[in-house]
């Protein structure tokens with residue numbers, strides 16, 4: 347089937363696999379790398395964008411990583427001009443992830459000029475010792491300075507990423523970080539519990555008994571996050587994501603239909619709702635018309651493939667409809683809005699209540715889920731266990 351027979355895909359993710367240095371907890375595909383490889387990657391990405399452009403009309407674009415803000419002005423210019431030539435600009439939401447150590451006024455202006463209208467800033471902590479502990483390359487002062495630079499460059503939609511349950515983090519430190527981060531007045535907040543991924547230095551330290559995991563403390567921190575963010579005017583719409591309904595200075599506004607705040611990350615909502623998206627760059631996954639692709643998680647190989655004129659796809663898998671529906675059920679239940687039955691049927695062709703009847707009963711009996719007239723969703727305590735719920739719903 348020619349891809350041009352269908353409506354173009356409206357969501358684009360681009361993975362930038364470089365960081366200034368590797369954080370202690372990180373299992374994303376990224377490496378601290380040389381200028382030469384970054385230039386080669388940029389040229390390869392330009393080719394990959396050209397290869398998929400005819401099938402894309404992005405409403406949302408997300409450059410993640412890695413550290414996209416590590417690309418130089420010239421490299422960004424090359425990528426953005428390619429997007430301009432290929433009619434890939436003009437997305438309603440265009441997000442770039444930034445590390446506070448690599449934000450400059452020139453770069454912010456360039457991004458803004460090409461239509462980037464949302465920045466996601468990886469802050470993780472505002473405690474110097476914990477930033478050190480995590481191997482972050484930036485200081486707390488850099489966070490405040492970069493946030494100011496972004497605001498002065500016209501960014502009125504900024505996400506701040508935080509992390510909790512960090513070894514050595516007390517409840518008081520977490521409260522102070524939350525309060526300081528929210529005082530910045532960002533439109534969006536994401537906050538994840540530390541995960542001990544195999545083959546990360548933090549995982550090896552845990553294995554070696556250098557610290558213990560305190561599950562009760564992690565729960566208390568999550569409760570602080572949910573309560574304090576609500577008191578500061580954020581609306582939780584997914585386990586780890588909180589957004590306002592209006593920017594600073596705008597009149598108070600209600601949320602979008604389905605209980606989603608206006609400044610929620612639309613790109614991620616599309617993902618959790620099972621929508622299609624292209625994923626470009628090393629290690630990126632994509633999901634287009636029932637087919638999941640995964641690019642080579644090897645930047646050299648990625649570049650070689652694109653230099654030969656090929657997409658750099660390592661695997662392609664057409665998912666059986668029920669299996670995909672199970673995944674979509676699991677993703678969507680991460681959201682506070684849960685799954686409206688009609689939306690789930692429209693997204694997957696399956697009836698949630700019929701095919702997952704016993705799972706819904708089990709989750710409800712445990713106090714983790716609630717069935718309403720038009721939807722099924724997780725309770726506040728259930729959201730903490732969304733990963734276990736997800737496993738139950740997979741097929």
Ligand code: SF4
Pocket residue numbers: 364365366367368369372373374376411412413445468
């Ligand atoms: S900056 Fe982000 S992607 Fe890079 S090593 Fe740290 S956590 Fe991983």
